[in-house]
Amino acid sequence: MNSRWPRLGFIICLFLAASAALASSEQKLIFRSALDTPAAQYSQALLSEAYKAMGIPVEFITVPLGRSLIESNRGNLSGELARVLEATQSYPNLRAVPYVLFDTDVNLYVNQTKCAGCSFSTVNSVVYIRGAVILENMLQALPSDIKLIQAADTAAARQLYEQQKVDAALFVAYSLPEQPQGFDSMMQTLKTVPDYHMLHKRYQPLLQALAKTLFKLEADGTAARLRQQFGVASPKHQLQSHLSQPVAEFH
Incomplete structure (x- = not known):
């Protein structure tokens, strides 16, 4: 009692x-x-x-x-x-x-017609959403000759990629709903981390x-x-309800 x-x-x-x-x-x-x-x-x-x-x-x-x-x-x-x-x-x-x-997937899309076989570190140009911390930190590690193009939002980044104005597009917590028309596109998930x-x-x-x-x-x-x-998946790992500290990544 x-x-x-x-x-x-x-x-x-x-x-x-x-x-x-x-x-x-x-x-x-x-x-x-x-x-x-x-x-x-x-x-x-x-x-x-x-x-x-x-x-x-x-x-x-x-x-x-x-x-x-x-x-x-x-x-x-x-x-x-x-x-x-x-x-x-x-x-x-x-x-x-x-x-x-939710789990944040960092998805890289590469135009295989313009840049066949290119990876994250070998594309000529990539568009990303300005202010997405996880993307900006990852892009700092790229070679300096790769052209980085900022977009205000997901729709603007998608448009630049689908109009073939860039070799690649980097999205956070977003996947293209369909295959772009007019060229072959390959998607690769580079990283997955929890969002709070x-x-x-x-x-x-x-x-x-x-x-x-x-x-x-x-x-x-x-x-x-x-x-x-x-249409959002459950997190692969959820914290225990008694924990007071979040974690950056799950291994």
Whole structure:
């Protein structure tokens, strides 16, 4: 009987700390709206459900992908919708919620008509989405003579590739829905890492309460329903619900 009181007290304290963190700052949390990819749209839908269950109002606004990290790190945005953990290395004011939203596949598409047999390090040109941290870090390792072309979003990158204006396209958490017309295309998954929701450090007291809510949505089938709706696969590995620290990669 008495063993229940420490756990109950912990839950009450967690709730009060989360409420205090929200009350002492904005009344509403503000995030960048989802990109035009299934994984991002799924994340926005799931997080909307989680914050609603917690009684916390949220708003999603249009912000360039690269700019949102800067504004989130400054605290002008409440955090990031979904990012890989390595983003916190360059933006140290962000804290990851210990719940895997989805697995991020980094997919390379190469035009085999223009660049037959080319690999990631031997293509002449590659388009990628500006602000995608995982892509930008990978591209730094490429030879300096490879032409790197930035696109504002997935649709713009796809258009450049399908119009054969570049040899290759690098996408994160996105796959072309069909084979491009007019040329042979080869896809290779270069890397897979987990994505997490992130909050500015002033909302740190919310992290565990939000993770607990997300695990509840996992348990009651809400997450599975939304994954089916948006066509997003379950993460290959999910954290244990008692863990307080996210991990960058699963081995």
